[in-house]
Amino acid sequence: MRHATKSAAVATVALAMLAAGGYGAYSLVGLTGKSTAAPAPKPSAQVTSPPTAALAADTANAFLAAWSKGDVVGAAQLTDDTQSALAALTAFQTNLKPTGLTLAVSGPATAAAFASATAGPSPTSASADPAAGASGSPSTANQVLESFSAKAAFAGTSSTWQYTGYLAVERTGDGSTAVHWAPSVIYPQLSTGEGLAIQRISAAPSSVTDRNGKPLTNFPSLTPILAQFQQQVPTADAADAGSAVVITDATGQATAQPLFTITAPKPAQPFKLTIDARVQAAAEQAVQAQYGNGAKPSAMVAIEPSTGQILAIANAPATQYDTALLGTTAPGSTMKVITATALLHAGISPDATMPCPSSYIVGQKYQNDFTDARPNNTFTQDFAASCNTAFIKQATQTLQPGDLAQTAKDYFGIGTDWKIGVTSVDGSVPPAGQSSDETAAEYIGQGKVTMNPLQLASVAATVESGTFRQPILVPGLPQPPAAQSLPSGVLSNLRAMMNAVFTESDGTAYPLNAGLSGNIGGKTGTAEVGAPGTPTNSWFTAYRDDLAVCAEVIGGGYGAQAAAPAVIQVLKVGNPG
Template sequence: MHHDHAREEYEPYEDHGYDDHLVSADGHQEDRSRRRSRRIWLVAIGGVFTTLLVVGGYGAYNVMTAVTGGSTAGGGGADPTASKGPQTPPSAEQADAVAKDFLAAWGRGDLTVAAGLTDRPEAARMALTSFHDGVSARSLTLSGTGPAPAGTPAEPAVGYRVRAEFDGTTETWEYESTLGVVRASDGRVLVRWAPTVVHPKLGAGRTIAVKALPDPVSKPADRKGRSLEAFPSLRSVLPQIAPPDGAKVVTGQAVVLSGGGQEAEQLFVLTPPTAPQVKLTLDADLQQVAEEAVKQQSAGGKPASLVAIQPSTGNILAMAYAPQDGFNRAVGGGQPPGSTMKVITAAALLEAGVTPDAAAPCKETTNSPRSWHNDEGGNHLDYTLSDDFIHSCNTGFIDKGLEKLQLNTLTSVARDQFGLGLQWRIGIPSRDATIPVPGNKDEAAAEYIGQGQIQVNSLAMASVAATVQSGTFRQPVLREDAKRVTAPGKLPGDVAQGLRSMMARTATQGTARTPMSGLSGQIGAKTGTVEAGSSQATNSWFIAYRNDLAVAAEVEGGGHGNSAAGVAAAQVLKAGGKG
């Protein structure tokens, strides 16, 4: 009966849960025949239990378990820790030993073996497999760090450290956690399974896996590398900036904790997402001034815009507009520019042989046959072309234009010398100027003074001022790698000089003298006032330059050119055109 009793006590190992194999602490497996032969051998020698050390099993701490028996609970089986009477709590040495075996099996990928060392093998196997497949580390090193303060006498805890290395990066993910150790009802010492054994933040229904991060969004900077994100007028502009041609956008990866109805959390970034930074031609300091100038002149809900350009390069240094509803009227708008167009009309007349001091009487009214008048009444029959320019005389320009120019001349000069009407690619979507060939003298007369079917914006007219200042059309760009177009022709030197002299007189003696007052250096300006209808206030336009800075501004319903638009433009010139 003694031998039979020994067999009954050992028999439960036949139902260990691994089918025909017994799993030892070091991960080796023994088949059923070897186990059966050992059992028979034990029967033969009775109670010589010390020889069981050769069996291995879960280590020396579990020797008595192999003799006293007890089945291992599966995922849906009975809890092996369910009390069947008083149990001696695991010793610190036993806790450390089972933790060491568990971590070793987990680290080398023997997940079934590791799960078998817990009190809930199936739940542990599923969680460890999910972690293994989701994280997919090149190597996983787990090491015990000794007893953890979270333990109790009945359930000691062991701390451990996880170190994971990954392909494609030198970054190493490390974290620490703890596991509890219990003695099962059958006497075995096991890891108390909980999701936090995998990671201290892992909970029910949640998973840990390496996932791709959202594609990075390029955050363009100004020409000095400074952030532009604080400027209201650029909120709709910056997202339109694409990376340079051929630049590589790197989609990052991170270890992410997700699921369980909770917001995903990045536990560790393997590779941060990167996008090449684009430096725009904008200048943050000047942009700030432009934003404030437009804000002041658009008070009361008046739409407005301003663009500043560097004549020597064509680089756009500032752009601002209101309302800031996403539509960038500074580069996307289209409206008649009023008398600022007289810069191009004057260029056409100068090319046609009319000199700045040539007689060009300013009559109170004239006909084309449509009747035209000036902002100010009275006849000034002694005016020259330069006088007409600085006082913005409509009738003088209409009469001289109808006398000296062909119907298509203004369109040709605007395109060939000033680049207006060409397809510009500034780096973001923009609207090109439209200066159609007039169909009759009435339409031509309207275009000579910047009305009729002409459609431009602050970008186009700032370029006109820049072309006069430098003598050469340089297509405006927002980024230096933008593909520029060149004008078919070039502004003749004497024409450029004549325009500069007339714009300088306008800034010091003419309609632009008030806003330009106090500005030093090489200066020039031209005002524009556009009639928007008998019941509406006129639209204010102003173009000017100071040294290597050219500006155009417009304020819808802003009145005369030397008021709203002129004030805004002068603020920018004062801040940035010092040379």
């Protein structure tokens, strides 16, 4: 599974479904035009002396006159690349269908003016460097640069699109003159492979709110997420969309900023996310408390198990890396939820004796967070106390290579491509083919396993509900299912084991269970990262009724020290619905 950040596109990709197909074709009445049969090629040999000012102006005027009346063949014949010019001019007429087009030479232009006009961003490049923008910059000695005024009228509006264009006239080998063809002749900011089109545009929402219509602007962790939606959310109803002239690349993808609005879209309504303001407030407070306790970066995600809807996303500090959605670190013993699922599915009973030695060697020496051996432990006790050695020993003897990755994918959706509505990074569990030492480490959430709070909140949510529901931030987004729901026997045993983390006297979260009622379960994690001696990351994932929460505190130590108190703080708030 890749670690590369998924482009949020994130918001645009996630919301294309809501826009009833995203951008669509917009048909307007246009000019008739002449035949588009391919004209004869222009002589390509060039000379080094430019045409006279009068000849350059005459050629430019003739070209613009033919183009403006729809004679694309005649216009193309006045260029040094008839085939390319014909294709581009035909596309202009076909795609834009202007009801009127007025083009007139303004006079000689400077190279500096041309460079400035071509420096604007295009949909395929964020660069403002003219060298990265439009092609065909007139810089050769045999060319004269002319500017021209362009006015295009469209059905549906009394306004006209006006811009200043540029073209270069050159002397050719047969002594005649020709317009030097480049995409920038059509519009200064066009590069090779780009064109103009009319496409739908939609108004940005008047506001982005939580699922109950409450404002979200006071939550610092959500600021970058809200910005994505404010800029990119399309109107859900296609009838409310407007239309505009845009630059498109070879695939038809349009720039986010229209060049000219033909018809304005209707004002958009507030757009609701799945976030719950009350849960978000609790999550913000929880991560800020951990960050303030020694400046440890903290992150949290809360999910509604019954729906998969994301109720909270919090990071502290909010102005730095989005660990909650983009993190790629070892999850430590929270991974034992998935390892335990694989062992239960393989037939290991929760009451089976599973000795917990003080150390165990598979390539390297593995130890626990406690020093004593516990030879009479059961599987459930090992899970509750988080015995690394018991898990590695039993999993090594019971599971086959690849079982862990398959379990993660089949039951928890980890290893599939999540599209939650904004940019996120998927979790990763290596497939079969790893070394025995690496595989042993993966059973306890070390090695090459990487997760973030989003995935592990989903793991807890899956156990609470029994079924994986891909997390989403936008109501109505597709939620591809995992291959299987958790088998009933495995599910009931797994829930009991996660409950023991809170209720058994040796459970890692037992000292923190005061005030927690209802259906609860959890798992702590202590993840070793970096060189020996580097502070461990603190993890905790848990659920209480219809609320699942995971937190990671970088350098926070044991799971019960930092992440667990943060998660429990939010669980006590509950899911207000």
